[in-house]
Amino acid sequence: MSRKASVLLIILCIVATLSGCAQNAEREAEGSDAAVAITHVRQLVAADNKTARTIMWAAKVKQQYTLEYRKQGSSDSQSLQAVDSSFTDKDSVIQYTVRLEGLAPGSTYEYRIKTAKNKGQWHRLHTEDGAGFTALIFPDSQSADYSGWQQLARAAYKRHPQSAFYVNMGDLVDNGQDASQWRAWFNSVSVFSDAVPLAPVIGNHEAYSLEWKEVLPTSYTHLFNVPQNGLAKYPNQFYSFDYGPVHFVVLDTNFPEMKNFQPDLLADELSWLEGDLAASRAKWKVVLMHRDIFLYGFGPESGREQTQTHFLDFSYQLLPVFEKYKVDAVLTAHLHTYRRRVPLQGFAPAPQGSGITYILTGVAGDVRYPKLWGEFAWDAATAPKPETANYMTLKADEQALEFKAFLPDGSQFDEVKLTK
Numbered sequence: 001m002s003r004k005a006s007v008l009l010i011i012l013c014i015v016a017t018l019s020g021c022a023q024n025a026e027r028e029a030e031g032s033d034a035a036v037a038i039t040h041v042r043q044l045v046a047a048d049n050k051t052a053r054t055i056m057w058a059a060k061v062k063q064q065y066t067l068e069y070r071k072q073g074s075s076d077s078q079s080l081q082a083v084d085s086s087f088t089d090k091d092s093v094i095q096y097t098v099r100l101e102g103l104a105p106g107s108t109y110e111y112r113i114k115t116a117k118n119k120g121q122w123h124r125l126h127t128e129d130g131a132g133f134t135a136l137i138f139p140d141s142q143s144a145d146y147s148g149w150q151q152l153a154r155a156a157y158k159r160h161p162q163s164a165f166y167v168n169m170g171d172l173v174d175n176g177q178d179a180s181q182w183r184a185w186f187n188s189v190s191v192f193s194d195a196v197p198l199a200p201v202i203g204n205h206e207a208y209s210l211e212w213k214e215v216l217p218t219s220y221t222h223l224f225n226v227p228q229n230g231l232a233k234y235p236n237q238f239y240s241f242d243y244g245p246v247h248f249v250v251l252d253t254n255f256p257e258m259k260n261f262q263p264d265l266l267a268d269e270l271s272w273l274e275g276d277l278a279a280s281r282a283k284w285k286v287v288l289m290h291r292d293i294f295l296y297g298f299g300p301e302s303g304r305e306q307t308q309t310h311f312l313d314f315s316y317q318l319l320p321v322f323e324k325y326k327v328d329a330v331l332t333a334h335l336h337t338y339r340r341r342v343p344l345q346g347f348a349p350a351p352q353g354s355g356i357t358y359i360l361t362g363v364a365g366d367v368r369y370p371k372l373w374g375e376f377a378w379d380a381a382t383a384p385k386p387e388t389a390n391y392m393t394l395k396a397d398e399q400a401l402e403f404k405a406f407l408p409d410g411s412q413f414d415e416v417k418l419t420k
Contacts (some may be wrong), residue, residue, distance in 0.1 A: 338377070
């Protein structure tokens with residue numbers, strides 16, 4: 001073989017090798033979310049989780065996306081074109097949404113996101129069957145450094161992998177216009193958010209600008225496409241959904257923050273709430289809302305002037321509605337402390353065997369007030385002192401609602417079981 005032929009042969013071998021590497025790389029990328037340039041894949045609860053679910057994701061570039069889904073183990077699939085739900089707050093966010101409907105109850109599906117050239121990885125989706133379930137409940141996750149929130153959320157899910165959905169009780173982030181905080185929040189739950197639907201609750205920190213002024217919660221209401229409330233002026237701010245034997249109502253308590261933007265929020269929400277609760281035939285009714293019904297007095301170690309614990313103004317309008325429609329439990333957040341109260345009725349401790357259980361769910365982020373709030377005679381249980389972070393579980397079936405509270409290491413510190 002001549003020297004010229006040898007060189008040509010070497011060049012051809014190199015080209016073939018590089019081509020093979022490129023093909024291998026392409027095959028490896030096929031079936032990964034990196035291939036379709038997406039992140040933050042997430043499920044959100046639907047009004048009826050037996051037959052429906054909402055899928056959202058962030059994208060690096062705008063292009064046509066399709067969501068392909070099928071029953072697990074089946075080769076027959078269906079596809080839906082994604083809706084571009086991108087928005088601009090302080091930053092521009094490219095994202096897409098698909099609402100899945102007509103699913104079979106109690107079934108496991110898998111779904112993936114596709115472009116014209118690439119396919120993402122398969123993700124799991126399980127519809128509920130109307131029976132009992134367990135849910136994870138996280139209090140305020142707002143943080144300066146979201147590594148603690150990430151560790152808590154992931155460890156809680158690892159201990160409770162059977163969780164049907166999870167709740168974040170408002171103040172998901174410290175500043176609602178800070179896109180970097182939203183990315184940190186989504187990254188923290190990324191190991192399960194694609195497979196476990198979220199029921200988000202809006203908090204007051206979702207309604208703060210980068211200048212720490214009150215604004216409409218634009219990022220929050222675009223990032224979480226929850227069941228619609230029928231009132232276009234309050235998109236994704238309050239809603240309800242059913243899961244198993246429980247009807248959940250998720251309220252917006254940002255009345256002080258929204259007074260200049262949505263001055264009728266409380267009145268309109270009350271009207272919607274009455275209609276929603278009256279229409280429900282569920283065995284159990286649970287309300288989720290960010291602000292607590294009380295403002296606690298300051299504790300002796302707080303360094304602040306003593307005040308007495310008292311009901312907040314909106315409580316005098318909400319609590320009678322809860323009692324009228326026989327709500328069983330109300331979960332709140334905001335004060336970054338865990339307090340389970342004795343059952344209440346008529347703004348006082350209820351007679352034995354009656355009343356509503358109100359639980360102030362604690363804190364899941366690194367913004368803590370361990371010595372701020374004083375004791376209150378109506379508190380039936382509190383977290384160990386000094387308070388750190390915590391999370392909760394809700395186990396529900398036709399016979400009982402069971403709430404448990406856990407420290408970050410998984411040790412349980414409170415439990416209450418409701419029956420009727």
